[in-house]
Amino acid sequence: MPSQPFIDSALARSRQLDDRLPLIANERRSSIAEIARDGIPSGKLETWKYTPIQPFFASPFAEAGASTSTQHRASFLSFAGAVPIEPAAPLPSVAGRIGVSLDPLHSPLNADLDLTRYPLALLNTALLEEGLVIRVAPGVDAGALDLRFATGSGAASVSRVRVELGIGSRLRLIEQRNEDRPTNSVLDIRVGPRAFLQHTRVLPPTTAAGWYLVSVHVEADATYDLIGHSMGSATRRNDIHVRLDGRHASANIDLACAAHRRDRLDHQTVVEHIGVDTVSRQLVHGIAAGSSELTFNGRIHIHPNAQRSDARLTNKNLLLDKKARINAKPELEIYANDVKCSHGATVGQIDPVQVFYLRARGLDEAAARAMLTRAFLAGRMTPWLLEAGVLDVYAELLAT
Amino acid sequence: MSAHSPALLEVTDLHVDVAGKAILKGLNLSLAVGEVSALMGPNGSGKSTLANVIAGRPDYVVTRGSVRYLGASLTELEPEARARIGVFLAFQYPVEIPGVSNMEFLKAALDAQHKARGEEALSAVEFMKTVRGVAATLDLSPEFLKRGVNEGFSGGEKKRNEILQLLMLQPKLAILDETDSGLDIDALQTVAAGVNRFRGAGNGILLVTHYQRLLDYIKPDTVHVLADGRIVKSGDHSLALKLEQKGYGWITDAA
Numbered sequence: 001m002p003s004q005p006f007i008d009s010a011l012a013r014s015r016q017l018d019d020r021l022p023l024i025a026n027e028r029r030s031s032i033a034e035i036a037r038d039g040i041p042s043g044k045l046e047t048w049k050y051t052p053i054q055p056f057f058a059s060p061f062a063e064a065g066a067s068t069s070t071q072h073r074a075s076f077l078s079f080a081g082a083v084p085i086e087p088a089a090p091l092p093s094v095a096g097r098i099g100v101s102l103d104p105l106h107s108p109l110n111a112d113l114d115l116t117r118y119p120l121a122l123l124n125t126a127l128l129e130e131g132l133v134i135r136v137a138p139g140v141d142a143g144a145l146d147l148r149f150a151t152g153s154g155a156a157s158v159s160r161v162r163v164e165l166g167i168g169s170r171l172r173l174i175e176q177r178n179e180d181r182p183t184n185s186v187l188d189i190r191v192g193p194r195a196f197l198q199h200t201r202v203l204p205p206t207t208a209a210g211w212y213l214v215s216v217h218v219e220a221d222a223t224y225d226l227i228g229h230s231m232g233s234a235t236r237r238n239d240i241h242v243r244l245d246g247r248h249a250s251a252n253i254d255l256a257c258a259a260h261r262r263d264r265l266d267h268q269t270v271v272e273h274i275g276v277d278t279v280s281r282q283l284v285h286g287i288a289a290g291s292s293e294l295t296f297n298g299r300i301h302i303h304p305n306a307q308r309s310d311a312r313l314t315n316k317n318l319l320l321d322k323k324a325r326i327n328a329k330p331e332l333e334i335y336a337n338d339v340k341c342s343h344g345a346t347v348g349q350i351d352p353v354q355v356f357y358l359r360a361r362g363l364d365e366a367a368a369r370a371m372l373t374r375a376f377l378a379g380r381m382t383p384w385l386l387e388a389g390v391l392d393v394y395a396e397l398l399a400t
Numbered sequence: 401m402s403a404h405s406p407a408l409l410e411v412t413d414l415h416v417d418v419a420g421k422a423i424l425k426g427l428n429l430s431l432a433v434g435e436v437s438a439l440m441g442p443n444g445s446g447k448s449t450l451a452n453v454i455a456g457r458p459d460y461v462v463t464r465g466s467v468r469y470l471g472a473s474l475t476e477l478e479p480e481a482r483a484r485i486g487v488f489l490a491f492q493y494p495v496e497i498p499g500v501s502n503m504e505f506l507k508a509a510l511d512a513q514h515k516a517r518g519e520e521a522l523s524a525v526e527f528m529k530t531v532r533g534v535a536a537t538l539d540l541s542p543e544f545l546k547r548g549v550n551e552g553f554s555g556g557e558k559k560r561n562e563i564l565q566l567l568m569l570q571p572k573l574a575i576l577d578e579t580d581s582g583l584d585i586d587a588l589q590t591v592a593a594g595v596n597r598f599r600g601a602g603n604g605i606l607l608v609t610h611y612q613r614l615l616d617y618i619k620p621d622t623v624h625v626l627a628d629g630r631i632v633k634s635g636d637h638s639l640a641l642k643l644e645q646k647g648y649g650w651i652t653d654a655a
Contacts, residue, residue: 351495352458352459353495354495354497356457356458356479356495357491357494357495357497358497358505358509359456359478359479359480359483360455360456360479360480360482360483360488360489360491361483361505361509361512361513361565361569362480362483362484362509362510362512362513362516362569363480363508363509363512364478364480364512365478365480367508367512371500371505371508372497372500374499374500375497375498375499375500375548376499377499378499378500379498379499
């Protein structure tokens with residue numbers, strides 16, 4: 001059971017937040033009732049084996065903060081090249097983007113989420129501070145959308161964004177997070193038939209604890225591409241759940257992450273093949289330095305009717321220090337008989353012959369190791385990520 | 401050159417262990433400034449070990465003897481410190497480094513050496529201009545500079561890339577470890593032309609090779625034969641020609 005004081009303060013906080021997102025008031029209350037009834041999941045949960053869940057059910061998530069002031073709103077939304085706009089009610093129309101709408105969140109929030117697996121989504125519902133729905137109309141190519149989360153005034157950042165792509169539409173979603181506060185974030189995505197979503201996300205280092213869920217439904221002939229970068233923090237947990245619902249639905253997940261000092265960085269992916277002829281690719285690169293602990297659990301689940309599914313998962317890790325730790329666990333669960341599946345994980349160290357080659361050209365050992373560490377992630381960079389300096393952020397992180 | 405000025409390289413009674421096994425067993429060798437010396441010998445005689453130990457390969461252990469460079473001991477120096485004072489090893493098996501472009505690697509190496517010597521770094525523009533010019537003389541296209549270091553290079557490209565580094569870094573002592581192996585005749589000529597461009601009165605070259613073929617293109621001043629961890633015979637270019645006719649047996653058996 002969560003402590004009564006936590007439930008009480010969560011209830012008080014949820015009432016305080018009603019003004020901000022009025023359409024979900026009832027759902028907030030029922031979520032808190034569920035948390036009070038079911039209790040905090042025990043430490044024995046397999047999915048939370050390496051990262052403790054308890055800190056996410058505690059203050060400061062339920063602490064009172066700024067209530068209705070829009071001055072310190074944490075999230076900003078902008079189309080590339082445009083001035084940032086705030087998703088304050090009433091939501092502004094998106095100038096120049098016909099076929100894109102921004103709407104307030106409304107109940108029911110959790111119809112597409114697996115609440116048994118993600119109990120923190122209930123807490124997200126109860127304590128939501130920021131939220132909106134982004135819709136792209138059928139057939140529209142919406143270009144790039146910049147979704148930024150910056151430092152706000154509250155004790156914690158609790159946000160939810162729902163993204164819906166209509167039939168045959170396209171969107172590039174660029175998600176950048178700089179909350180630097182305890183965070184509970186849900187991104188709930190539906191990629192309609194024949195639609196294409198390219199999602200780039202950057203989670204730079206912070207000192208706060210954060211839980212981030214990306215839940216995606218991919219319908220027939222649609223594609224979801226994710227390029228995700230995540231750096232260490234005290235405790236950072238990324239859950240990524242993709243359901244390939246329709247025939248020929250596909251997903252490409254390309255993740256990279258690095259942890260240092262005493263960071264705990266935990267990625268858990270689930271890719272469900274539900275429709276026939278569905279395709280998924282997962283490529284995950286991880287670097288653990290210092291005394292950090294890096295966890296990757298990647299699960300591929302092929303449902304009974306998902307014949308001719310094609311799923312691949314590759315996890316490559318670089319261990320930089322003796323005290324660092326890497327937990328790599330690929331999982332396959334297959335209930336169809338005509339499928340192609342492969343998975344593999346490797347953990348390696350920097351090659352001493354490469355280090356000698358660089359030193360023999362005049363680079364000192366630290367510079368040589370830094371160059372080789374950078375090289376491990378260089379192939380994961382897109383022009384946008386290079387421009388944004390993401391490779392340098394990794395280098396800086398691993399140099400300290 | 402004055403008789404009192406120190407040799408570019410002076411190896412005295414050198415004993416080296418690799419993985420607990422004695423490879424060099426009392427090797428003596430001297431190379432003067434301005435001299436090109438060929439080091440020949442059968443497989444397993446210790447040629448590559450000598451080349452690597454001069455460059456400072458960490459797992460090669462000097463158990464006795466000395467390696468002096470312009471009069472100063474090298475053996476205590478880190479590999480990068482040796483590189484910065486002008487020691488260069490062209491690797492027998494150049495290492496592939498995916499994710500680091502050849503250009504980035506060359507610039508970093510050059511910058512590190514300039515900085516250590518208190519010299520001004522080349523600007524990006526000067527560097528690009530220089531490296532493109534040098535690459536062209538080795539039949540290497542600008543595209544080649546953008547690729548990962550040695551990544552997917554052919555054997556010939558890897559060796560030409562070593563010579564590119566030699567010409568860019570301009571060391572005083574160049575040790576070329578079987579730079580001719582795996583090269584066809586055209587590539588061999590290109591590589592030899594590069595080495596001959598580098599060759600000068602202010603530097604010295606140690607050519608480690610199995611075959612006399614390379615020496616048709618790079619004429620050595622001296623030839624040394626290494627067998628079982630020691631120099632067993634020294635001479636001029638005619639020694640290499642004799643080895644080609646008669647093999648190593650007549651020397652190593654006598655030794």
